[in-house]
Amino acid sequence: MTTQREKAIRLRELHQGPRILALPNVWDCAGARLVEEAGFSVVATASASMSWSLGYPDGQSLPREEMLFMVRRIAATAQVPVTVDIEAGYGANSVSEVIKTAQGVLDAGAVGINLEDGDGDGGLTDIAFQSEKIIALRALGEFAGIPIVINARTDVFHAGILEPDEQFPEAVRRLNAYRAAGADCLFAPFVTDAPMISALVRDLHGPLNILAMPGMPSLCELEAMGVRRVSTGPALFLAAATTARRMAEHLREDGVCRTAGPGSIIYPEMNRLMMRVTEL
Template identity: 50%
Template sequence: MPALREKAEILRKLHAGPRILVLTNAWDAASARVIQAAGFPAVATSSAGIAYVLGYPDGQRISRAEMLDMVRRIAASVDVPVSADVEAGYGTTADAAAETARGVVAAGAAGMNLEDVDDRGELLPVDRQVERLRAVRAAADALGVPLVVNARTDTFGVPSLAPSDAPDEAVRRANAYLAAGADCAFVPFVRDRDAIARLARDVAGPLNVLGLPGAPPVAELEKLGVRRVTVGSGVARAAYGLARRIALELRDAGTYGALGEGALSYAEMQALMS
C-alpha cells in the first residue's frame, strides 16, 4: 500500500497551499478521466452523482458496497489522489464509520468525506460524530494509510437549525471534528462572504466550502481564507441538464444543435479511456 500512502500525503499537502485546492467532483470513471486530463491535482467524488448513475436519489439510499465499488473504479481510472464522498458513512455508529473507512482504503481512495447527519437529515450529537471520526482515524491508521478526512457539518443545510445559529454551530462542530483527527472541515451551502470569512477565521484548520451559483469566485474565496473548494453534484447535474436539452430538442424540433454544446469528440473520449 505504499502508493496509496504517498497519494494520501500528496492530498494532505495540497490542503496546506501555497494555493487554494480546487476539486471537481467525478461520478464515474469517464468523468474522473476528463477531470484529470483538465489538469487537476486530485479528484473528488460526488456521492449524489454516483447515486444517480446507479438509479438512486441522494441521501444514503445507495448501499455502502455499491458506493465503494464506484469509488474503486474511479480511483483505478486516474493517477492522481481521489477523495471519496461516502455520505455519513452508512450507519450512525463508530463501528459503521470505521467499516466505511476501511472500505475507502480498500477501494484505493486517499481521502474521504464524513457527514454529521442521520438518515432523516438531522444533525448527530457532536460527541457521537467525534467518536465516529476517531474511529475513522484509528481504522485508517491501523491500515497504515494517512487517510485525509474531510469532516462535513451541515449546519447551514438542516431545517431544524435557525440560520442565525448556523455560523456559531458550524465553528463549534468544525473545531471539535478537527480536534478528533479530521484534516479539513467542510461547511457546505454557505454563500455569504461575511459568514465564509468568519468560518475561515475561527475554524482551526483548513476550510472546505461548496462552489455554488451565487457564491464568491475561487479567487475571492482564497483571499477570504478558504483552503478547499468542491462543487459536489453540480457537474453531474449540469451534464444531465444538457442531456435533457438534447432530448427535448430531438423530440420537439428534430434537430441536433445541443449535441455540439461542448461535446468531446469520439476520438477524444477513446483516447481518454485508453
C-alpha cells in the same frame, strides 16, 4: 509508481495552500479521466451524482457495495489521489459500520473521505458521537499505514435544521470539535456570504472547505480569504443532465440531433481517455 500512502500524504498537503484546492466532483471513470486530463490534482466523488447515475435518490440510498465498486473503478483509473463522499459513512448509529465503509474505501484505492454529521432524519448527530467516529477513522489510517484524509462536514447551514442566528456558532463548535478529533479539513456547505465565510476562516482551527454555489465569491477571492478547498458537489452531473435533456427534446421536437455546442467532446477523444480503463 506513486503509492497509496504517498497519494494520501499529497492530498493532505494540498489543503495547506498556498493555492486553493478546487474539486469538480465526479461520479464515474469518464468524469475522473476528464477532470485529470483538465489538470486537476485530485479526483473527488459526489454522493448525489453517483447515486443518481446508478438509479438511486440521494441520501445514502446507494448500497455501500455498489458505491465501493464505483470507487474501485475510479481509483484504478485515476493517477491522482481520489477522495470519496461517503455521506454519513453508512453508519449514522454505528462507529463500526463507518469504519467498515472507510476500510472499503481504502481497499478500493482511494485516500480520502467526506463524512457528514446529518442524522438522516433532518437533524444533527451528537457532537461527541461524531467525534468518536473521526477518532476511529484516524486510528484506522494509522493502523493501515495510509493517513486517510478526513473531510468533516457539518450540515448546520442546511435549511431548516437550525435558526439562522444559531447556525454560525454551532458550526464553529462542531467543526472545531471534529478538528480536535483528527479531521484534516472542515466542510461547511451552503454558505455563500463573504463575511460569513471570512468569519469561519477566522474562527476554525483547520482548513475550510465550502461548496461552490451561485452568489459566492470567486475562487481567487476565496483563496485570498483563506479558504483552502472548494467542492462543486452535484453541479457537474446536473449540468450534464441538463445538456442531455435539451438534446433529447431537440431530437423529439424537430428531429435534429444537435451537439452540445462548440468544444463538444467527440468519440475518438473520449475513447482515447478510456484506454487506461480498459487496460486495468
